[in-house]
Amino acid sequence: MKKLTPEQEIIQHDILRYKSNKLASSLALLGLVFNCLYFMLLYAYTDSYFQTITIGFSVILTLVVLLITFLSSEGVKGYNKKFTYVLLVIAAFQILRIFGYPLYGLRHQLLTAGYFGFYPTAEQSWVEFVILTVYLCASAACLIASAVLGWIQATKHENFQKKIDNGEVDVMAAIKKIESDEEAAKAQVEAQPVNTAEEVQ
DSSP: OOOOOHHHHHHHHHHHTTSOOHHHHHHHHHHHHHHHHHHHHHTTOOSGGGGSHHHHHHHHHHHHHHHHHHHHHHHHHTTOTHHHHHHHHHHHHHHHHTTTHHHHHHHTTOOOSOBTTBOOOGGGHHHHHHHHHHHHHHHHHHHHHHHHHHHHHHHHHHHHHHHHHHTSOOHHHHHHHHHHHHHHHHHHHHHHHHHHHHHHO
């Protein structure tokens, strides 16, 4: 891989100011998708334990988490470092949820809603416990990855902007330097065949 010149590195960093952080945002949205898969299975259980007032609070809390996750995905998309901390908190909450309804359902053998045509018996509750756990862990992993990537890119963005504000970096000067180097290289290439022809004569 060809090493970039200092001017080319400046241009690459400058491009970040006009591009959104789509990868970090997409990871946050993927974490949201896994969260949706989790609660779609969780709220399918019909046992009386899952029909109490606490499940109502769980629904409200889930909606709040979905909303905050979506807003955070938009935040990291715009290089806002504050939202990376929010994503980490949500990721930790996703892990903690494993010890709530899923673990209770496993201990009392209540996880028998059925999944993709498979209807487990009470003794097979562990199957859906594993599925619920995988969804929550996958959601947490995506949110953590989004937060880390978002924080790194936001830090680069902030540092580059500070250099511009302090006058340490001149983007226009870098562009002119690159253009002059390209013109010099082009002139050298165009002149080379002429010199060769003269030597042959």
